[in-house]
Amino acid sequence: MKRLLAILLLFSALSAAGQARPEITLDLIRQRDLSMLWTGPIPLIDREDTTTLEWVGRFEPLGYIGTDFRRFRIHIASIHRSGSDPLTYGLSGKTRTGSNVCDFEGELHIDSLVTYLAPDESDEWGGIYGGWRLKGHYTLREDPEQPGTGVFEGTHIIDIAIDTAGNIYYNTLMLIADGYRNNQWQGTWRSYKTGATKVCNWGDCRIPDSCELDTGAGEFIPADEYLGNGWQSYRDQFDRDKTVRTKALQEENQRWWLYYD
Numbered sequence: 001m002k003r004l005l006a007i008l009l010l011f012s013a014l015s016a017a018g019q020a021r022p023e024i025t026l027d028l029i030r031q032r033d034l035s036m037l038w039t040g041p042i043p044l045i046d047r048e049d050t051t052t053l054e055w056v057g058r059f060e061p062l063g064y065i066g067t068d069f070r071r072f073r074i075h076i077a078s079i080h081r082s083g084s085d086p087l088t089y090g091l092s093g094k095t096r097t098g099s100n101v102c103d104f105e106g107e108l109h110i111d112s113l114v115t116y117l118a119p120d121e122s123d124e125w126g127g128i129y130g131g132w133r134l135k136g137h138y139t140l141r142e143d144p145e146q147p148g149t150g151v152f153e154g155t156h157i158i159d160i161a162i163d164t165a166g167n168i169y170y171n172t173l174m175l176i177a178d179g180y181r182n183n184q185w186q187g188t189w190r191s192y193k194t195g196a197t198k199v200c201n202w203g204d205c206r207i208p209d210s211c212e213l214d215t216g217a218g219e220f221i222p223a224d225e226y227l228g229n230g231w232q233s234y235r236d237q238f239d240r241d242k243t244v245r246t247k248a249l250q251e252e253n254q255r256w257w258l259y260y261d
Helices: 002-017 026-031 224-229 232-236 242-252
Strands: 063-067 073-081 088-097 100-116 128-142 150-163 168-170 182-191 197-204
Touching: 026 100, 100 150, 150 197, 224 232, 232 242
Parallel strands: none
Antiparallel strands: 063 197, 073 088, 088 100, 100 128, 128 150, 150 168, 150 182, 182 197
8 A cells, every 4th residue: 555655656746747837927917818816706726627627706805994903895896907008907896894885996007926936836736836926006996975985005916826728817726724815905095085094904815914803823813802893793604603603694695785885
């Protein structure tokens, strides 16, 4: 049995050695419409190969606004690449803080492509390779005719993966690993009415700069002292009491961007 295992491991190593990690450059990013990185389903490339790739529903981001870590939600309803600048994307959707829901529109610009894993350290599964990160900046403007609105500005990063055919994916290669995060937005919100500025960050699975709020090791868990700031239903969805859990899941799974005007 041990001899068979050794042979299989050797074969796997030789197969991996025969594969070269594909090249990816900012020029390639300019040539591709990457709107699907921010909308639509995401691929489970940590469990399937490219011939049987499974796609699942997209994460709704976790976010907060202000130093009291009040829960902030955002949903991108549409995104499209600019006709004049292939590295700029126009987007629109809704934001929610408490019961206040606002429309927004704005732009996300890709500034650079960086490699955060060396070729010999690259994550790989079924011919899909990770290790690249897009960095950019954004400006999102809420509708000034609606109450409690302002402008979001900041920086953005998203990790991507690529297969040998040059197809680009939202990177879920380490999805089951502790601390997984992606699609991170970090910046501020500035009120139209008062000019006051608040920190406002959001992201998939974890939130940038949220150490005091996030007490989880393997996954996001809001701290007890902030549950009253919009995080109670998030915590309750994991409660052992079925009644509590069911009520919380109804709130967490609500497609609020469709039901709030």
